[in-house]
Amino acid sequence: MRIIRRRNKYLHNLSAGFSLAELLVVITTITTLMAMLLPSLGRAKEQARRTACASNLRQLGFGLQMYAIHNNGCYPAEKLCGNPQSVLTGGLFPYYLDNRDIFYCPSAEAVEPYAQSDEYGGPGGDSVINTDENWQRSYISYKYFSITRRDTRMPLPLRLCEYPHLLREDSPASRWLMSDWVRKHVPVFPHLEKGGWGGGRNVLFADTSVRFVRHRTPGAF
Numbered sequence: 001m002r003i004i005r006r007r008n009k010y011l012h013n014l015s016a017g018f019s020l021a022e023l024l025v026v027i028t029t030i031t032t033l034m035a036m037l038l039p040s041l042g043r044a045k046e047q048a049r050r051t052a053c054a055s056n057l058r059q060l061g062f063g064l065q066m067y068a069i070h071n072n073g074c075y076p077a078e079k080l081c082g083n084p085q086s087v088l089t090g091g092l093f094p095y096y097l098d099n100r101d102i103f104y105c106p107s108a109e110a111v112e113p114y115a116q117s118d119e120y121g122g123p124g125g126d127s128v129i130n131t132d133e134n135w136q137r138s139y140i141s142y143k144y145f146s147i148t149r150r151d152t153r154m155p156l157p158l159r160l161c162e163y164p165h166l167l168r169e170d171s172p173a174s175r176w177l178m179s180d181w182v183r184k185h186v187p188v189f190p191h192l193e194k195g196g197w198g199g200g201r202n203v204l205f206a207d208t209s210v211r212f213v214r215h216r217t218p219g220a221f
Contacts, residue, residue, distance in 0.1 A: 046107065046191060046192065046193075049105075049106040049107045049191070050107065050191045050202065050212065052106050053105045053106060053107060053180065053190075053191070053202050054202045054210045054212070056101075056102045056103070056104070056105065056142075057142065057178055057179075057202055057203075057204040057210045058204070058208065058210050059097060059102050060092070060097070060102060060103070060142065060178055060204060061177065061178070061204045061208035061210070062096075062208065063092045063096040063097045063102075064076075064092070064177070065208060066096045067091055067092060067095075067096055075177075076088055076090075076091035076092075076144075078144060078145075083137065083138050083139070084144060085138050085139070085140050085142075085143075085144055086138035087144075088103075088138075088140070088144045089103060089135075089138045089140065090138070100130070100135055101130065103130075103135075103140040103141065103142065104128075104129065104130035104140060104141045105128070105141035105142065105180055105181070105190055105202075107180075107190045107191050107192075108128045108129050108130070108141040108180075108181065108190060109129060110188060110189075110190055110191075110192055111128060111180075111181055111186065111188060111189075111190050112127065112128055112129050114183065114186040114187075114188065115127055115128045115181060115183070120183055120184075120185040120186045120187075126139060126181075127139045128140065128141045128181045129141070141180065141181055141190075142178050142179065142180060142181065143178060143179050143180070143181055143182055144177075144178050145176045145177060145178065145179070171206075172205065172206035172207040173205060173206075173207045173209065174205065175205060175206040175207075176203055176204075176205065176206075177204045177205060177206045178203070178204040179201050179202065179203040179204065179213070180201035180202050180203075181201075182201060189201055190202075191212070199214070200212055200213050200214035201213055
């Protein structure tokens with residue numbers, strides 16, 4: 001009889017469930033834990049995207065090296081007008097790189113509105129995310145840098161844009177070859193920090209190293 005009573009008491013307590021106060025305590029605890037964990041999860045996701053972006057640039061660097069081996073030591077020459085990235089995609093894909101995803105940064109969504117806008121020192125109308133239309137137009141997430149250094153023995157063309165940009169060969173360890181999308185007056189970076197502000201961009205240097213750079217203006221093309 002005593003055993004049956006104890007069992008009934010246990011079943012009664014089990015069926016009673018949580019009180020309202022206990023339930024509120026549980027909800028408060030879960031909410032607090034989520035508030036603590038979500039920023040860490042967000043940072044972890046961005047770190048993963050930054051790492052994937054750096055891998056993309058490293059593969060692009062290897063692709064450019066292979067291109068140069070088969071083209072007398074020269075990289076693709078950037079155009080002075082139109083979309084300069086078309087010489088990059090046309091020169092590397094599909095001969096040296098066969099995956100178009102390599103040309104797109106996983107964090108490009110952060111700067112897409114600024115690429116499309118004409119309010120930040122550019123013509124606007126650009127796009128840096130991975131879509132079929134962008135790929136057909138050679139709109140990619142990365143900037144391919146070079147600098148004009150005209151051979152004075154050659155006459156200037158009638159249209160300046162017909163003369164290609166030539167990449168400088170000195171100081172390869174500090175010479176920017178490619179980077180995440182950049183425009184001078186845009187207030188955010190592709191890889192954000194500190195609650196959506198601050199941050200920086202990944203940069204591929206001419207020695208094929210990739211480093212994360214926090215300063216805003218690229219001055220070593």
